[in-house]
Amino acid sequence: MTELTTRWLGLDLRSPLVVGASPLTDDLEALKACVGAGAGAVVMHSLFEEQLVAEQMAAHHFIDSRINMDAEARSFFPESDVFEMGSGSYLKRLDLLQDALDVPVIASLNGISSGGWTQHARELEDAGAAAIELNLYDLAMDPSDTAATLEQRQLEVVRSVVEQVTIPVSVKLSSFYSALPAFVAGVEAAGARGLVLFNRFYQPDMDLDELELSREVVLSSNAELPLRLHGMAMLFNRTGLEMAASGGVHSGDDATKAILSGATVVQLVSALLVEGPSALGRITGELNQRLSTMGYRNLAEARGALSLDNAPNAGAWERLNYARLLHGWQSVQ
Structure with missing residues (x-):
């Protein structure tokens, strides 16, 4: 049997299979079952800065706009600052999971401003998170916002978070960077410890x-896996950051x-959302x-045995293989 223990972000894990950020965070019994089936760690669903800000502003507006309606209002409307608003419920959930699970619990942060990211990152560390998974998702909606300025802004966010906490920070990236290795070098220089490849965006x-727009979440299939394989194979030995694969893994193979x-x-x-925690036990056995x-x-x-540097036919990872594939497909029609 193959030894499946590993070390990730300075954390000792019993298995390389990690429960990724998902609604499962809210189902403690399901998480316990996943850990029992061999999960090495659990990543909480994201704490969204903009959602917290919107909730806080709405609550303040509702209460403060009514507290001076008449002379008696103050007798039954409390001041808005007595309510628990912000990251409190998320931090309580983090504390609960740490007590209930005997594997590392990683918090996930998805923010929109440097100040917001650093504030919530400190809160997550103080609450005992083993590490932070930092989601970078910054849509360029302004025509004057170039790729260079957007990437620089993202790197400043990474740097500001890393400087504010002592726990490891892993950065979850999209697959849309035109020069992924160069951006990853910037993430490493900013002090991150790991990468997650790649984010699946709504x-x-x-x-x-x-x-109207429809709001449906489409689950992944293993057809999405090759994009992750290509990114990791290209980066292996070209970065000191540890990599986590995210998206398209449904079997041990x-x-x-x-x-x-x-x-x-x-x-x-x-795979867990479709099959339940039993999927983790199945994939663990198939992997081993x-x-x-x-x-x-x-x-x-x-x-990394089949990474760009180590694969027997490393050219298959590169652009030349694209032309060969197209030629081969045409020849069989």
């Missing part, structure tokens, strides 16, 4: 009958591919069997 569709591409850990979400069959004694031996 993309509203259209309801043509109702003539999928997890094996991620590790062979360079992943330290593999995050699972959609596949790695054992391939002759790997531990994860370190397997990690």
